[in-house]
Amino acid sequence: MNRLFCVIPCYNEQEVLPETSKRLEKKLKDLIAAGKISDDSRILFVNDGSKDNTWNIIKELHEKNEIFQGINLSKNMGHQNALLAGLMTAKDLCDAAISLDADLQDDINAIDGMVDKFIEGCDVVYGVRSKRATDTFFKKFTVESFYKLMNSMGANTVYNHADYRLMSRRALMSLAEFGEVNLFLRGIVPMVGFKSDVVYYERAERFAGESKYPLKKMLSFAVEGITSLSTKPIKLITGLGFFIFLVSIIVLVYSLVRHFTGQTIPGWTTTVLSVWAIGGLIMISLGVIGEYIGKIYLETKNRPRFIIESYVGDKEDVETSEY
Numbered sequence: 001m002n003r004l005f006c007v008i009p010c011y012n013e014q015e016v017l018p019e020t021s022k023r024l025e026k027k028l029k030d031l032i033a034a035g036k037i038s039d040d041s042r043i044l045f046v047n048d049g050s051k052d053n054t055w056n057i058i059k060e061l062h063e064k065n066e067i068f069q070g071i072n073l074s075k076n077m078g079h080q081n082a083l084l085a086g087l088m089t090a091k092d093l094c095d096a097a098i099s100l101d102a103d104l105q106d107d108i109n110a111i112d113g114m115v116d117k118f119i120e121g122c123d124v125v126y127g128v129r130s131k132r133a134t135d136t137f138f139k140k141f142t143v144e145s146f147y148k149l150m151n152s153m154g155a156n157t158v159y160n161h162a163d164y165r166l167m168s169r170r171a172l173m174s175l176a177e178f179g180e181v182n183l184f185l186r187g188i189v190p191m192v193g194f195k196s197d198v199v200y201y202e203r204a205e206r207f208a209g210e211s212k213y214p215l216k217k218m219l220s221f222a223v224e225g226i227t228s229l230s231t232k233p234i235k236l237i238t239g240l241g242f243f244i245f246l247v248s249i250i251v252l253v254y255s256l257v258r259h260f261t262g263q264t265i266p267g268w269t270t271t272v273l274s275v276w277a278i279g280g281l282i283m284i285s286l287g288v289i290g291e292y293i294g295k296i297y298l299e300t301k302n303r304p305r306f307i308i309e310s311y312v313g314d315k316e317d318v319e320t321s322e323y
Ligand code: UDP
Pocket: 008, 009, 010, 011, 012, 013, 048, 076, 077, 078, 079, 082, 100, 101, 102, 103, 105, 210, 211, 212, 213
């Protein structure tokens, strides 16, 4: 029988948790009644160092009904790491796990389709947004640019797919083999392989509370995605370097000709402009290389990606653990 785990990272989500838990519980009960998943399926909340009442709400939910379980991280580890903490815990307990956001933006009715595809033999089922009617123009624009940039840089992701997906136990086991500290799940999961499919859903507005992904975080997420999946920026810099080298040869020949034909005038403008242009390019290039060196630095440290402080649920005996 298929034991399903729904894994939900939560950071300051006290406003939405009561509703999210209610709707998810109903969804799982329906699936259990339909005989599609086993009756020991679970909803696993990961409290990512929330400053509000989130963890207490999760504990209360668990006390009332053991379908709700919770992982309490020792501090805020970020969305991707919180998700990984949940998935890595679920992988030893479930046959399939679905990851979704706490804010009900991911339409939970898509779970039916995911479970059906899983039963048909898919190991990974991606939730793909069919439209973004409720997002602001700005969010739509930045997200579009994000995907375009990612794919043009060779970091292949599933278009319009965030982290709403189902993964089978063996896909999760394979995911566990990817030990990188700079984790970008939606880029890594396609690398796992296995049979996959997509399920379309409409992304709703955040049920309550506010987005934890302001523009600054989205930008760093994009940089993270590209640099952890692709080395294309380094190649671009090399190309740029060659191009500038060629241009400088032309400039050299040109200025020598001017010099010997006695046509030189004090070229303040060109000097200043080139100093600025080349200076800027060097800075950008160093920055990009720095990104990669920073990554290498962090990877060599091999720090744990999350630390679990406590757990309520089937793994209660596990007091602390790391991955
Ligand atoms: N989240 C998290 N840790 C963080 C930031 C966010 O666990 O440091 C969770 C958050 O509670 C939510 C999910 O990640 O369940 C997605 O965040 P959010 O809805 O704020 O992002 P958006 O939908 O605006 O991109």
